[in-house]
Amino acid sequence: MKIGIVGAGWNGSHCALELMSAGHQVVLLEKHPDIFQGVSGDFGIRLHKGPHYPRSKTTRDSCLEAFDRFCAAYPELVVAHESAIYAQGTTDALGFRSKVSNDTFAKVCHESPECSEVDMSANGLEALEAAFNLDEPSVVLGDRLRRFFRDKLAAAGVQVQTGFIVEKIIRSAGQSLVYRDDGSCLAFDLVINTTGFQSLLPAFFERDFPFDVEVVYQPCLALCYEDRQPSEKPLSFIVMDGWFPCLMPAVTTHEPYPADYILTHGSYTIMGSFSTAREADALLEELTDDFIESTVKALTEAQMCRFWPGFLQRFHYAGWKGAVLAKLKTRSEFRSAITFEQEGVIYVFPGKVSNVFNAADEVLALIANQRCIDQNGFRYVEEGVLDIARREIQHKPGAGEESTCNLQTYSLLRGQKDAC
Ligand SMILES: Cc1cc2nc3c(=O)[nH]c(=O)nc-3n(C[C@H](O)[C@H](O)[C@H](O)COP(=O)(O)OP(=O)(O)OC[C@H]3O[C@@H](n4cnc5c(N)ncnc54)[C@H](O)[C@@H]3O)c2cc1C
Numbered sequence: 337m338k339i340g341i342v343g344a345g346w347n348g349s350h351c352a353l354e355l356m357s358a359g360h361q362v363v364l365l366e367k368h369p370d371i372f373q374g375v376s377g378d379f380g381i382r383l384h385k386g387p388h389y390p391r392s393k394t395t396r397d398s399c400l401e402a403f404d405r406f407c408a409a410y411p412e413l414v415v416a417h418e419s420a421i422y423a424q425g426t427t428d429a430l431g432f433r434s435k436v437s438n439d440t441f442a443k444v445c446h447e448s449p450e451c452s453e454v455d456m457s458a459n460g461l462e463a464l465e466a467a468f469n470l471d472e473p474s475v476v477l478g479d480r481l482r483r484f485f486r487d488k489l490a491a492a493g494v495q496v497q498t499g500f501i502v503e504k505i506i507r508s509a510g511q512s513l514v515y516r517d518d519g520s521c522l523a524f525d526l527v528i529n530t531t532g533f534q535s536l537l538p539a540f541f542e543r544d545f546p547f548d549v550e551v552v553y554q555p556c557l558a559l560c561y562e563d564r565q566p567s568e569k570p571l572s573f574i575v576m577d578g579w580f581p582c583l584m585p586a587v588t589t590h591e592p593y594p595a596d597y598i599l600t601h602g603s604y605t606i607m608g609s610f611s612t613a614r615e616a617d618a619l620l621e622e623l624t625d626d627f628i629e630s631t632v633k634a635l636t637e638a639q640m641c642r643f644w645p646g647f648l649q650r651f652h653y654a655g656w657k658g659a660v661l662a663k664l665k666t667r668s669e670f671r672s673a674i675t676f677e678q679e680g681v682i683y684v685f686p687g688k689v690s691n692v693f694n695a696a697d698e699v700l701a702l703i704a705n706q707r708c709i710d711q712n713g714f715r716y717v718e719e720g721v722l723d724i725a726r727r728e729i730q731h732k733p734g735a736g737e738e739s740t741c742n743l744q745t746y747s748l749l750r751g752q753k754d755a756c
Pocket of ligand 1: 342343344345346347348365366367368371372373374375376377379380381382383384500501502503530531532534535536556557558600659660661685686687688689690
């Protein structure tokens with residue numbers, strides 16, 4: 337088949353390689369001048385083993401299942417850590433207790449076989465119920481990631497075309513016609529939309545999708561830091577489950593002693609929740625260095641220092657970056673990828689980076705029409721992620737409920753700043 341893939345992040349690029357191996361002819365179309373310029377190039381950091389999602393067993397299972405596949409397929413992109421600490425905070429930024437009990441937290445951490453308890457005071461950590469080292473690695477980002485995939489896609493024979501926005505896709509006479517902003521039109525047997533569910537969305541998604549799901553678009557920030565005492569291998573530290581901070585390395589080169597990190601927070605670095613990507617993009621455009629440094633940075637650092645008082649002696653601030661992420665609004669914080677087809681276009685709704693394997697498997701099953709369920713004009717794979725998680729993803733938080741999917745941090749902080 338001649339297949340066009342729109343969007344060259346993790347999902348589009350991995351899927352292109354899998355489809356070439358399966359004997360298809362693939363053209364990968366990206367609006368930016370280079371591949372991996374979206375969220376995949378800057379944010380897909382943690383190669384999850386599962387405990388980040390203590391309330392979603394489906395997500396934890398899919399993390400563990402994908403972990404070994406990722407390490408086997410992309411060993412060059414896996415960065416081992418000196419320590420990868422998962423800690424349970426006593427109370428979060430709003431004074432709430434962690435959303436999981438001590439027992440559940442310990443249990444989900446021990447689902448990773450190499451989990452070991454961390455001596456909190458010996459590591460200069462405070463205000464925690466427990467801390468475990470999970471030997472969880474991270475994934476390479478930035479230029480090193482782009483270079484790796486440019487070479488890999490070229491070697492596989494994938495045609496990569498960058499620099500043009502795909503504006504519409506029309507199904508006509510058994511072909512999918514892709515129209516770009518330079519006026520060109522390309523014809524494919526099938527198109528795969530891996531734009532992070534941000535453009536060219538399925539028609540009547542809200543009305544006809546077989547399940548009652550809701551999508552939320554969130555402008556997310558990462559505060560960048562430099563380590564003054566870098567070790568040979570980087571470290572990571574995450575406190576959970578609620579409005580807690582998370583520190584991860586951002587490895588973008590082959591240089592030893594990586595010093596770049598990003599700091600995020602369960603609420604302060606998620607700026608808002610919108611029903612369209614356009615609104616989320618607009619908020620990101622509005623943000624200024626002054627606002628971020630005087631509010632988001634100050635609040636996030638204060639929270640980090642509650643748990644790791646020595647943080648600011650070791651790390652210094654180096655700027656910020658932002659991206660819009662589409663999420664399914666769920667009570668359990670379900671974060672796996674779901675894959676389905678409508679009218680000659682297969683859509684991959686992103687989850688975590690390691691979910692590229694489920695997604696590509698399901699793309700291949702949809703192409704071969706193996707074990708597929710057809711409902712309201714949407715096709716998805718029987719026993720695939722969408723089928724398995726259909727109950728969980730319909731269980732949504734209510735409008736005022738404490739949930740990451742309801743966050744409106746920017747308007748809240750803006751209001752407080754204006755009141756001062
Ligand atoms: C703050 C933050 C932290 C995260 N941390 C982790 C983590 O620790 N571990 C993890 O596994 N995941 C993490 N994620 C999630 C992960 O980064 C994403 O789910 C994943 O990178 C999505 O990949 P993708 O290929 O689906 O989308 P993207 O990387 O967004 O790629 C989509 C591509 O489509 C292109 N595009 C869009 N529209 C068009 C168009 N009309 N025409 C042509 N091209 C188009 C875009 O330019 C982009 O390159 C994090 C995300 C955020 C925001």
